[in-house]
Amino acid sequence: MIESCIVAYPRLHLDMVWNGQVDVSRAKVFDSEFSLVSIQQSTDTEQNIQGEFRILSAIVILRRSPWKHVRATMLPTLFLTFIAYLTLFVTTEDASSLINWVPFSLGLTRTLLTLIVFIVTQIILQFYYLRSPDGTVSGLDIWMASFLGIQFLILCLNLSLLIKPIRSASNLSPDSKSKPRLQRIAKHFIVGIPIFILLFFIIYFLVYFI
Numbered sequence: 001m002i003e004s005c006i007v008a009y010p011r012l013h014l015d016m017v018w019n020g021q022v023d024v025s026r027a028k029v030f031d032s033e034f035s036l037v038s039i040q041q042s043t044d045t046e047q048n049i050q051g052e053f054r055i056l057s058a059i060v061i062l063r064r065s066p067w068k069h070v071r072a073t074m075l076p077t078l079f080l081t082f083i084a085y086l087t088l089f090v091t092t093e094d095a096s097s098l099i100n101w102v103p104f105s106l107g108l109t110r111t112l113l114t115l116i117v118f119i120v121t122q123i124i125l126q127f128y129y130l131r132s133p134d135g136t137v138s139g140l141d142i143w144m145a146s147f148l149g150i151q152f153l154i155l156c157l158n159l160s161l162l163i164k165p166i167r168s169a170s171n172l173s174p175d176s177k178s179k180p181r182l183q184r185i186a187k188h189f190i191v192g193i194p195i196f197i198l199l200f201f202i203i204y205f206l207v208y209f210i
Contacts, residue, residue, distance in 0.1 A: 036061075036062060039058055039059070041056075073124060077144065080120060080151070081151055084114045085150075089190070110162075111155070111159050121151060150193060154193075157186055
């Protein structure tokens with residue numbers, strides 16, 4: 001919402017009035033992201049210690065199109081989350097020593113890729129983040145928080161799978177059940193993440209697009 005005011009402080013009171021109502025159908029909006037809803041014009045008289053003055057005010061109400069954020073924010077975020085999800089399918093053998101660099105290199109690559117995805121999503125959020133003037137949570141906030149949460153969980157799991165062989169090789173973690181437990185968690189993630197995203201899509205579409 002845009003509000004514009006013109007204030008007159010004449011020595012003699014001038015009766016300032018709008019010269020007709022603005023025709024919304026002829027008004028042009030030069031940014032395709034917005035569409036003009038209405039223009040509310042009003043004329044009022046105010047009086048203070050400096051005298052009487054006239055106020056002309058116009059409130060321009062614009063509607064923001066959600067499709068720009070679908071293209072610029074939501075689709076890239078979904079694609080990056082899909083890349084992070086694919087890292088769960090990269091399996092590594094249990095390395096008993098640091099000499100076995102093949103599984104360690106795969107685990108390191110998987111973790112670094114997830115970290116890069118998480119950082120790029122944060123950058124996208126900083127570029128397109130819109131803070132609501134009344135402090136309410138927007139649909140874009142919910143979208144970004146959900147997918148950042150998924151990426152963060154995948155990053156933590158990949159990091160745990162990477163550190164476990166190192167700790168085992170250093171005899172800092174003799175628990176042999178830790179790695180199978182992490183692999184079971186990874187399998188649950190592989191099944192659970194698509195189900196969560198599907199349910200999230202349905203609820204999000206019903207709330208913000210219908």
